[in-house]
Amino acid sequence: MSEVTNKKVFQILVDNNAGVLSRISGLFSRRGYNIESITAGVTAEPTITRITVVTSGDNDIMEQIEKQVGKLVDVRDIHELKPDESVFRELAMIKVRANADQRENVIALTNIFRGSIIDVSNESLMIEITGNSGKIDAFLKLVSGYEILELARTGVAGLGRGTKNVIYLDKLV
Amino acid sequence: MIAADAIVKCLEKEGVEYVFGYPGVAICPFFNSILDTNIKTILVRQEQNAAHEASGYARITGKVGVAVATSGPGATNLITGIATAFADSIPLVCITGQVDSNLMGSDVFQEVDVSGACESFVKFSYIVRRAADIPRIIKEAFHIAGTGRKGPVLIDIPIDIQKAEIRKFEYPETVNIRTYKPTINGHAVQIKKVIKELNKAKRPIICAGGGVHLSGAKEELRKFVEANDIPVVSTMMGLGALPTEHFLFYGMVGNNGQAYGNRAMNDADMIIMVGARVADRSVSQPDLITENKVLVHIDVDPAEIGKNAGPTIPLVGDIKHVLEEFNKATITADYSLWIDKLDGYKDDTQNASRRKRHMYSSTLTEEEINALTVNPEIFVKRLSRAMKKDAVYVADVGQNQLWSCANCVIREGRFLTSGGMGTMGYSVPAALGAKLGAPDRQVVAVCGDGGFQMTMMELATMKQYNVPVKIVVLRNNVLGLVRQYQHFTYQDRFSVIDLGDSIPDFRKLAEAYGIRYQQIAAVEEMDSGIEEFLADDEATLLEVIVDPKLVV
Numbered sequence: 001m002s003e004v005t006n007k008k009v010f011q012i013l014v015d016n017n018a019g020v021l022s023r024i025s026g027l028f029s030r031r032g033y034n035i036e037s038i039t040a041g042v043t044a045e046p047t048i049t050r051i052t053v054v055t056s057g058d059n060d061i062m063e064q065i066e067k068q069v070g071k072l073v074d075v076r077d078i079h080e081l082k083p084d085e086s087v088f089r090e091l092a093m094i095k096v097r098a099n100a101d102q103r104e105n106v107i108a109l110t111n112i113f114r115g116s117i118i119d120v121s122n123e124s125l126m127i128e129i130t131g132n133s134g135k136i137d138a139f140l141k142l143v144s145g146y147e148i149l150e151l152a153r154t155g156v157a158g159l160g161r162g163t164k165n166v167i168y169l170d171k172l173v
Numbered sequence: 174m175i176a177a178d179a180i181v182k183c184l185e186k187e188g189v190e191y192v193f194g195y196p197g198v199a200i201c202p203f204f205n206s207i208l209d210t211n212i213k214t215i216l217v218r219q220e221q222n223a224a225h226e227a228s229g230y231a232r233i234t235g236k237v238g239v240a241v242a243t244s245g246p247g248a249t250n251l252i253t254g255i256a257t258a259f260a261d262s263i264p265l266v267c268i269t270g271q272v273d274s275n276l277m278g279s280d281v282f283q284e285v286d287v288s289g290a291c292e293s294f295v296k297f298s299y300i301v302r303r304a305a306d307i308p309r310i311i312k313e314a315f316h317i318a319g320t321g322r323k324g325p326v327l328i329d330i331p332i333d334i335q336k337a338e339i340r341k342f343e344y345p346e347t348v349n350i351r352t353y354k355p356t357i358n359g360h361a362v363q364i365k366k367v368i369k370e371l372n373k374a375k376r377p378i379i380c381a382g383g384g385v386h387l388s389g390a391k392e393e394l395r396k397f398v399e400a401n402d403i404p405v406v407s408t409m410m411g412l413g414a415l416p417t418e419h420f421l422f423y424g425m426v427g428n429n430g431q432a433y434g435n436r437a438m439n440d441a442d443m444i445i446m447v448g449a450r451v452a453d454r455s456v457s458q459p460d461l462i463t464e465n466k467v468l469v470h471i472d473v474d475p476a477e478i479g480k481n482a483g484p485t486i487p488l489v490g491d492i493k494h495v496l497e498e499f500n501k502a503t504i505t506a507d508y509s510l511w512i513d514k515l516d517g518y519k520d521d522t523q524n525a526s527r528r529k530r531h532m533y534s535s536t537l538t539e540e541e542i543n544a545l546t547v548n549p550e551i552f553v554k555r556l557s558r559a560m561k562k563d564a565v566y567v568a569d570v571g572q573n574q575l576w577s578c579a580n581c582v583i584r585e586g587r588f589l590t591s592g593g594m595g596t597m598g599y600s601v602p603a604a605l606g607a608k609l610g611a612p613d614r615q616v617v618a619v620c621g622d623g624g625f626q627m628t629m630m631e632l633a634t635m636k637q638y639n640v641p642v643k644i645v646v647l648r649n650n651v652l653g654l655v656r657q658y659q660h661f662t663y664q665d666r667f668s669v670i671d672l673g674d675s676i677p678d679f680r681k682l683a684e685a686y687g688i689r690y691q692q693i694a695a696v697e698e699m700d701s702g703i704e705e706f707l708a709d710d711e712a713t714l715l716e717v718i719v720d721p722k723l724v725v
Binding site for chain 1: 289292293297300302317350351352474475476479480
């Protein structure tokens with residue numbers, strides 16, 4: 001057994017059946033696989049859902065994840081989104097406490113990160129920021145001097161670059 | 174036509190002969206419609222047994238077994254049977270009634286989320302939401318259960334859906350599940366690699382698992398090993414893949430297996446796992462089977478390959494197909510030195526066990542014990558030898574199972590047991606199902622007095638439908654395997670293992686159910702007792718008195 005723990009992103013294409021997300025997350029939990037984030041959304045083909053899972057573990061666990069998930073009857077495809085061949089994005093909504101004096105500063109930071117202000121009140125600002133997880137982490141670190149009232153992160157979504165690894169949905173139907 | 178009519182029509186189209194089940198309101202539309210078909214129904218006495226009976230039937234016929242129960246407690250009772258089938262990859266379609274679909278989720282009477290509860294031990298499950306989906310779902314369910322790595326599929330059908338009208342019934346000819354396409358044919362390149370390695374190997378061994386039976390590949394395996402003189406060991410689930418007294422068979426492996434079988438595995442330079450999971454009970458140290466060895470792992474389920482041991486050559490495919498391909502190849506290597514060595518191991522162990530005074534941890538002398546009780550190992554040997562060539566031996570769980578696997582003589586017959594889950598009480602209902610599946614074969618269930626008391630209510634089913642199963646209860650008034658564990662691990666601090674001396678009186682019990690009773694209480698009664706027990710084809714309960722202090 002190898003001891004090296006690494007992080008991987010898997011893209012899973014599933015039939016949009018009732019209970020499919022619970023089947024996948026249930027499989028992870030009962031076999032003791034780690035889920036760092038999981039996102040799901042319907043694809044251009046409404047009967048197929050794309051699930052992106054960020055997970056970590058040693059190589060043997062990674063291989064088992066791929067095989068055990070691939071074995072589920074309603075899973076069409078699972079493969080790794082390799083970091084250098086893929087693009088990842090995550091969206092975060094951050095509500096910070098900021099009065100009129102502090103507002104300018106927060107807005108400036110947000111602009112540097114190409115985020116946008118999506119809600120303002122007398123005492124708070126809501127920031128939307130999109131990017132890979134590292135960028136969001138960096139931004140959160142920067143605004144940690146302010147009081148973060150609420151934070152919502154979507155988890156990672158990803159796609160492979162170019163046309164090499166495209167799975168054509170019309171061939172699945 | 175209502176949906177319930179469609180369900181039973183689908184079962185007819187699938188060639189279902191028996192439905193094992195227990196009714197309740199939520200499944201009544203189904204049981205009403207089944208009256209209009211030729212499908213025979215078997216009323217079990219507890220739903221768990223419906224799944225076990227369907228399992229015994231499936232394993233003997235090679236068909237998919239069908240178990241049906243009602244919602245709520247009916248469904249939860251079925252669960253142990255479903256999990257048992259899942260652990261041993263037995264193909265079942267289990268149908269449960271469900272409360273009205275408009276009431277689902279509101280905790281009404283006899284509602285339980287059975288598909289949620291079973292999620293981790295079914296191959297797939299359906300909750301039927303539209304009556305029109307029924308033909309497709311049932312077609313898919315049988316296909317999923319019976320192909321690839323087999324297993325149980327659950328279909329939960331709300332009562333209002335069962336009663337809903339279906340405008341036009343059409344049973345699909347083919348299945349097209351875009352997400353489910355099991356690999357059947359082994360990869361040609363990998364097959365060639367295995368043959369090449371076999372030609373290089375000096376000490377190859379095949380370890381046969383339950384997959385050999387599930388894929389119906391016994392003949393192919395035998396042909397392959399006989400043509401090339403390759404020795405074979407088996408897991409518990411693989412027992413019977415080769416006759417136990419075959420000149421190339423070197424016993425069962427694992428912590429309950431034969432020492433010479435394990436020694437053979439350790440000394441081999443090439444191991445071919447055929448439809449075996451490399452599970453903890455058969456290979457306790459997976460690292461050892463890869464060390465300085467070529468490991469070939471053949472399985473229809475790619476997820477099993479590399480799960481516990483990384484093979485040199487992974488080979489995904491149906492065992493029967495792969496062995497057919499092997500049989501086309503030529504192997505020139507000569508393994509006779511290796512076989513001589515293995516024969517030596519076998520003799521060593523057998524001599525050692527003959528020398529072993531006895532396996533008792535008893536205060537009585539061997540003679541005293543023989544006078545009062547029957548040695549179960551000798552009993553199993555004599556019983557199985559006296560059984561018909563193609564008989565089915567169904568072993569339960571516990572000490573009796575270990576005595577059975579180590580001593581049962583299997584020729585052309587089958588050895589069935591709950592290997593993966595170790596479900597006590599499996600043998601009696603599984604034997605009943607097996608006998609219905611193969612009425613012309615002799616079927617013998619061998620269990621302990623603990624396991625028997627978990628499913629003895631099936632004596633009523635046996636009597637009612639006149640299913641002549643032979644049942645052996647090895648009686649020691651104790652939960653022997655737990656006793657043995659407490660003897661070694663807790664220094665004889667025995668806890669909750671005593672079944673009570675002579676409770677129940679099995680003679681009266683058999684009489685109450687209208688089943689013939691027989692007893693063997695001492696060694697000298699053994700041979701005549703076995704002869705009498707097997708003489709005819711009538712359901713018989715044979716009580717064999719065994720010393721409670723035995724250890725396996």
